[in-house]
Amino acid sequence: MDFLDYAFMQRALLAAVLVGITAPAIGIYLVQRRQALMGDGIGHVAMTGVGLGFLLSASPVWMATLTSVLGAVLMELIRWYGRTRGDIALAMLFYGGMAGGVMFINLAPGGSNANLTSYLFGSLSTVSESDVTAICLLAGFVVLVTLGLRRQLFAVSQDEEFARVTGLPVRALNLLTAVTAAVTVTVAMRVVGLLLVSALMVVPVAAAQQLSRSFAATFAIAVAIGVSVTIGGTITSYYQDVPPGATIVLLTIAAFMALTALAAPLARRRARAAAAGQPAGDPAECAIPASREADGTVGV
Amino acid sequence: MGVGALDEPGIEPVISLRGVRAELGSRPVLRGIDLTVARGEVVALLGANGSGKSTAIRTIIGQVPVSAGDIELFGTDRRRFRDWARVGYVPQRTTAAGGVPATVTEIVSSGRLSRARFGVLRKADHAAVRRALELVGMADRAKDSVNALSGGQHQRVLIARALASEPQLLIMDEPMAGVDLASQEVLAQTLREQVAQGTTVLLVLHELGPLEPLIDRAVVLRDGCVLHDGPPPQAVGQHALPGHDHVHPHENEPLRTGLLS
Numbered sequence: 048m049d050f051l052d053y054a055f056m057q058r059a060l061l062a063a064v065l066v067g068i069t070a071p072a073i074g075i076y077l078v079q080r081r082q083a084l085m086g087d088g089i090g091h092v093a094m095t096g097v098g099l100g101f102l103l104s105a106s107p108v109w110m111a112t113l114t115s116v117l118g119a120v121l122m123e124l125i126r127w128y129g130r131t132r133g134d135i136a137l138a139m140l141f142y143g144g145m146a147g148g149v150m151f152i153n154l155a156p157g158g159s160n161a162n163l164t165s166y167l168f169g170s171l172s173t174v175s176e177s178d179v180t181a182i183c184l185l186a187g188f189v190v191l192v193t194l195g196l197r198r199q200l201f202a203v204s205q206d207e208e209f210a211r212v213t214g215l216p217v218r219a220l221n222l223l224t225a226v227t228a229a230v231t232v233t234v235a236m237r238v239v240g241l242l243l244v245s246a247l248m249v250v251p252v253a254a255a256q257q258l259s260r261s262f263a264a265t266f267a268i269a270v271a272i273g274v275s276v277t278i279g280g281t282i283t284s285y286y287q288d289v290p291p292g293a294t295i296v297l298l299t300i301a302a303f304m305a306l307t308a309l310a311a312p313l314a315r316r317r318a319r320a321a322a323a324g325q326p327a328g329d330p331a332e333c334a335i336p337a338s339r340e341a342d343g344t345v346g347v
Numbered sequence: 348m349g350v351g352a353l354d355e356p357g358i359e360p361v362i363s364l365r366g367v368r369a370e371l372g373s374r375p376v377l378r379g380i381d382l383t384v385a386r387g388e389v390v391a392l393l394g395a396n397g398s399g400k401s402t403a404i405r406t407i408i409g410q411v412p413v414s415a416g417d418i419e420l421f422g423t424d425r426r427r428f429r430d431w432a433r434v435g436y437v438p439q440r441t442t443a444a445g446g447v448p449a450t451v452t453e454i455v456s457s458g459r460l461s462r463a464r465f466g467v468l469r470k471a472d473h474a475a476v477r478r479a480l481e482l483v484g485m486a487d488r489a490k491d492s493v494n495a496l497s498g499g500q501h502q503r504v505l506i507a508r509a510l511a512s513e514p515q516l517l518i519m520d521e522p523m524a525g526v527d528l529a530s531q532e533v534l535a536q537t538l539r540e541q542v543a544q545g546t547t548v549l550l551v552l553h554e555l556g557p558l559e560p561l562i563d564r565a566v567v568l569r570d571g572c573v574l575h576d577g578p579p580p581q582a583v584g585q586h587a588l589p590g591h592d593h594v595h596p597h598e599n600e601p602l603r604t605g606l607l608s
Contacts, residue, residue: 075447078447079447080446081445081446198456198460198466198468201449204446205445205454206438206443208410209458211408212408212431212434212518213431213457213458215460256447260490260495261449261450261453262447262448265448
C-alpha cells in the first residue's frame with residue numbers, strides 16, 4: 048500500500064473513485080434513452096474548453112466544464128429542433144469541438160499537442176490540488192441529480208412521451224441530463240481522459256445488465272463495477288507505469304466479458320426455474336403429447 | 348361544428364377539439380378536426396394508416412404542436428392544463444422496455460409520478476401501483492423484468508402504468524396492437540371495469556375487435572378530416588377489406604375475439 052504515501056496518488060485515487068461513481072450513475076440514463084454515445088460527443092466538445100483554458104491561462108477543468116455544458120445544451124436543442132439534419136449538426140459540433148481544442152492549445156504560449164495528451168487519455172501525476180476541489184464539487188452535483196431525481200429521470204429516459212402526460216417538465220429534465228453528462232465528462236477527464244470517458248459511462252452499465260433484472264440493481268451493480276475498475280486501474284497504472292485511462296477502460300471491458308460469461312449459465316438456470324414454476328397449461332417448451340410419445344415407442 | 352347532443356349545455360366535455368390543424372414537417376396531417384368527448388363516454392378514433400388518428404391524440408397530450416384551433420381538457424385550455432393526474436395515457440408501443448432492464452413495478456411506478464410530490468412515492472402510491480397491476484392481472488409478475496414478458500403482457504404493463512394515477516380520462520393509442528387473445532380479453536375486462544366506474548375513454552383503434560360492445564361512439568378520420576361521428580360504423584378501413592368478413596357482435600352478445608385468431 049506504499050502508493051498511498053504519495054500525495055499525487057491520494058488525489059488520483061480520490062478522483063478515480065468519484066469517476067467510478069459518477070460516470071455509470073449518469074451513463075445508465077444515457078443507455079436507457081439509447082444515447083450511449085452522447086458522452087463521447089461531449090468529450091470532443093470539452094477539448095475546446097481545455098484549449099481555451101491553456102490559451103487564457105484559466106483552469107482547463109473549469110473551462111472544459113463550461114464548454115461541455117454549452118455543447119451538451121446545444122446537442123439537446125439540436126435534438127428538439129433539427130430533426131432531419133440533426134446528425135449532421137451533431138457531427139459538426141463534435142469535430143468542431145475537437146478542432147477548436149487543437150487550435151487553441153497550439154495558439155497558447157508554449158502550448159502544443161503534448162499538453163493535450165494528458166487530457167485526452169488521462170494521467171495520474173497531473174491531478175492537482177485545485178483539480179481535486181473542482182472534481183469533488185462537480186461529482187457532488189452529479190450524485191445529487193442522478194440519485195435525487197432518479198424517478199423523474201427514469202420516467203423521462205424510459206418513455207418521454209408518457210412522461211410528458213404525467214406532467215413532468217420533460218424539456219428541463221432532458222437539459223439537466225445533458226448538463227449532468229457534461230459535468231461528468233469533466234469529472235472523469237483528468238483520470239480517464241476525454242476520449243475514453245464515454246466507455247466508463249456505458250460499459251459498466253452494459254456489464255451490470257448481464258446480472259440484473261431491475262433498474263435499481265443495474266444502477267447499484269454498475270456503480271460497484273465503476274468504482275472497482277477505477278481503483279484497480281489507478282493502482283495498476285501506478286505499479287506498471289501504464290496510462291490509467293487505457294488501463295481502466297480495458298479492465299471495464301474485461302469485467303463486462305467476465306460477467307457475460309458468468310451470466311449465461313445463470314440465465315439458463317433462471318429460465319429452467321421459471322419453466323418449472325409455470326402453470327401446466329403454459330409450457331415454456333414445446334412438449335410432445337404423451338399419447339404420441341407412447342405411439343412412437345410402440346412403432347419402434 | 349359540434350357533434351349534436353354533446354354540445355348541449357350542462358354536459359361538460361372532458362376533451363374538446365375545435366378546428367385543430369397540425370403539420371408534421373410541411374405535410375398537413377390534421378385539417379380542422381372537431382372532436383368532443385363527454386364525461387363517461389367511450390369514443391373510438393378509427394381510420395386508415397395516415398388518416399391522422401394518432402396525431403390527433405398526440406395533439407391532445409401536447410406531444411404534437413397545433414398550428415390552429417383550440418384544445419381543452421376538463422374545460423381548461425390544454426396549454427394551461429396542469430392536472431395531469433386526471434389523465435392516463437397509453438402511447439402506441441410494442442414494448443414497455445427501454446435500454447436498461449426494469450421491473451414491471453418500476454415501469455408502472457412512473458405512472459404514479461403525477462400524484463407524487465417531488466417524485467417521492469409514499470405507501471399509498473405503492474398501493475396504487477399494486478392495484479393497477481392487479482387490474483391488468485400482472486400482480487404476480489411485479490418483480491419480473493419487462494424483457495421477460497410477451498407482447499400482450501407489455502401492453503398490459505403500459506395500461507397499468509396509465510391506471511396507476513387513478514385517472515378520470517384514459518387516452519389510448521392502439522392498445523390492442525400486437526396483443527394475444529388472452530391479453531385482449533384481460534384488457535377488455537379491465538376497460539369494462541374502468542368504464543363502469545365512470546372513466547372517460549378516448550382510444551385509437553385499427554379495428555373495433557373485442558372492445559366493440561364498450562364503444563359509445565366512433566369518430567372516423569380520413570386525410571386529417573372527420574368523416575363520420577356517431578355510432579360505430581359497420582365496416583371501415585381494414586374491416587372493409589375482403590377476407591375480413593367477421594360478424595359484428597351486438598349488445599348482449601358474448602365477447603368476440605375470433606377476428607384476430
